[in-house]
Amino acid sequence: MTVFKTNPKTRFSNSNTPEYKSLTANRRTEYYLRQNFARYPKLQSEFDAWKKTQKNFKQPSYQGVFSTHPDCKPSMMTLEKLLISEDLGQRNALADPKRHTQLLGMAKNFDVLQMKPLVVDIIADNNGVYYVCRDGAGTAHVAYMLGLKKAPAIFRNVGDWKTSRALFLKQKQFEKSIGPYTKHCVHLNDTSSKYHNQALNLHQLSNSGAFDISVIDRHHSHAIPSIGLLKRAIKNFGGDHEGTKWGSYKAPRLMDAVGTIKAVFPTCDVIPGNLVEAFTAFCCLSTNWVPATQPARHQRYVDFLEEVKMAYLSPTDGIEELMTKLEVTSSNKYAQDGAVAFMTEWNKLMLSRNKGRRNGLLYPAFSQKHIAWMELGVGELPPPSQGVAA
Numbered sequence: 001m002t003v004f005k006t007n008p009k010t011r012f013s014n015s016n017t018p019e020y021k022s023l024t025a026n027r028r029t030e031y032y033l034r035q036n037f038a039r040y041p042k043l044q045s046e047f048d049a050w051k052k053t054q055k056n057f058k059q060p061s062y063q064g065v066f067s068t069h070p071d072c073k074p075s076m077m078t079l080e081k082l083l084i085s086e087d088l089g090q091r092n093a094l095a096d097p098k099r100h101t102q103l104l105g106m107a108k109n110f111d112v113l114q115m116k117p118l119v120v121d122i123i124a125d126n127n128g129v130y131y132v133c134r135d136g137a138g139t140a141h142v143a144y145m146l147g148l149k150k151a152p153a154i155f156r157n158v159g160d161w162k163t164s165r166a167l168f169l170k171q172k173q174f175e176k177s178i179g180p181y182t183k184h185c186v187h188l189n190d191t192s193s194k195y196h197n198q199a200l201n202l203h204q205l206s207n208s209g210a211f212d213i214s215v216i217d218r219h220h221s222h223a224i225p226s227i228g229l230l231k232r233a234i235k236n237f238g239g240d241h242e243g244t245k246w247g248s249y250k251a252p253r254l255m256d257a258v259g260t261i262k263a264v265f266p267t268c269d270v271i272p273g274n275l276v277e278a279f280t281a282f283c284c285l286s287t288n289w290v291p292a293t294q295p296a297r298h299q300r301y302v303d304f305l306e307e308v309k310m311a312y313l314s315p316t317d318g319i320e321e322l323m324t325k326l327e328v329t330s331s332n333k334y335a336q337d338g339a340v341a342f343m344t345e346w347n348k349l350m351l352s353r354n355k356g357r358r359n360g361l362l363y364p365a366f367s368q369k370h371i372a373w374m375e376l377g378v379g380e381l382p383p384p385s386q387g388v389a390a
Contacts, residue, residue, distance in 0.1 A: 011085065011130060012088060013030070015087075015161070016087055016189055017188060017189050019188055019203050023185065024086070026217065026219070027039070027216075027217065029085070029087050030087055032080065032084070033079055033140060033144040034080070036084065036093075037141075040095060042100070043107075043141075044145055050104075059146070060110050061112070061148075062076075062150070062152075065112050077120055077140075077150060077153035077155075079144045079151060081131050082120070082131055082133050083131060084133050084137050085133075087161075088121075088164045088165045089134075090132075090133055090134070090168070091178065093138040093140075096216060099138065103138055106138070107142045110143075115152065116139065117153050118136035118139065118151055118154070119133070119134045119136055119154050120134065121133075121134045121156055123159070123160060125160070134167065165190060169190070180228060181214040181216065181227060184213065187199035188200060197245075198247070200247065201246050202227070202231070205234065211224050215269075215270065221266075222270070223269065223270050223271070224271045226274075229274065229277045232277060233276055233277040234249050234254055235249075237277075237285075238253055238280065239253030239254070239284055253284040253287065254280045254283075257276060257280040258271070259301075260302055260305050261275065263298070263302045264302060271319065272320050272322075275338075277335050278323065278341070279342065281334075281336070281339040282338065283301065285339055285343070285370070286343070286366075289363075300363075304346060307349040307350065308345050311345070312325040313325065326341040326342075336374060339374050340371055340374050343370060344371065346366060347365055347366055351365055
């Protein structure tokens with residue numbers, strides 16, 4: 001049996017950025033198929049269990065599939081030698097739970113006549129020749145799991161790893177099947193990418209807020225795997241000065257929102273992106289309604305969201321139910337409709353706490369002008385109608 005080195009330093013890691021290394025520190029980012037199945041055995045186990053229930057299971061084979069004519073001889077990749085390098089842009093076919101069902105279905109209905117060729121970059125250096133998968137890693141995993149030793153492939157002499165990574169980015173930039181987190185990792189690891197500053201800024205903010213932006217690389221108790229909504233919340237309502245560019249966002253209102261949600265839902269694993277965007281918008285618009293300093297500011301938001309949680313969620317409801325219960329369902333208006341909903345709930349749930357106070361209001365009210373301003377999105381935001389929060 002072929003023995004592969006288990007050195008955690010990946011073949012192309014010399015160029016990896018410190019941030020990318022930190023993000024992916026808990027797992028391998030470069031591996032052969034056998035190594036990946038050893039780390040993520042669930043798919044193989046489920047497929048093997050299914051196969052035992054099939055009376056007429058037929059082992060896939062390429063025998064007789066291809067023409068024997070010299071002009072039509074196919075190129076075949078030995079799967080044991082196929083290298084998957086996330087450092088160069090590839091994604092892990094087994095790590096993402098969303099792909100599990102898709103790959104299992106491919107394996108159960110595998111047809112050699114429909115299998116697309118793998119795209120393989122040949123990269124040679126002083127240490128040898130490497131066959132790096134640029135496209136078709138999911139198919140390669142399925143074929144290997146089925147016991148196939150080789151698979152049809154298109155080989156390209158790309159020269160070096162820089163060219164391979166650049167080709168992947170150019171090929172996949174508009175492809176929806178390549179998720180935003182995969183692209184984020186590539187941009188974070190490529191200082192020449194035009195999106196590097198954006199990826200670096202998002203990485204810094206997730207560390208500051210102690211949340212992950214994927215369930216694949218975990219470092220914190222909560223994940224917000226909605227990168228598009230996160231970016232939108234940061235840019236539009238994060239609380240930075242107008243004109244701030246990617247690379248310079250501090251997003252103080254996003255930090256208010258995420259810190260509050262984590263405190264109110266301490267055991268939830270994933271925070272929905274729609275709730276993050278909506279509550280960030282609310283925090284941005286209510287900044288003068290709450291104390292300016294911590295920890296009083298944080299506690300004021302926590303008290304409010306706790307009240308919303310108790311009013312709308314039963315003990316069996318999860319955090320993902322909250323926006324639906326608040327009737328905020330339009331993906332294009334999570335911030336707008338969500339802020340209106342939270343302002344309305346603030347007036348409904350919190351103003352009673354002002355009773356008996358003589359030294360200013362603990363919870364200033366949102367007037368109908370404030371709510372109408374957010375609903376319409378025009379004009380200048382009015383000041384608090386009953387003074388700044390004590």
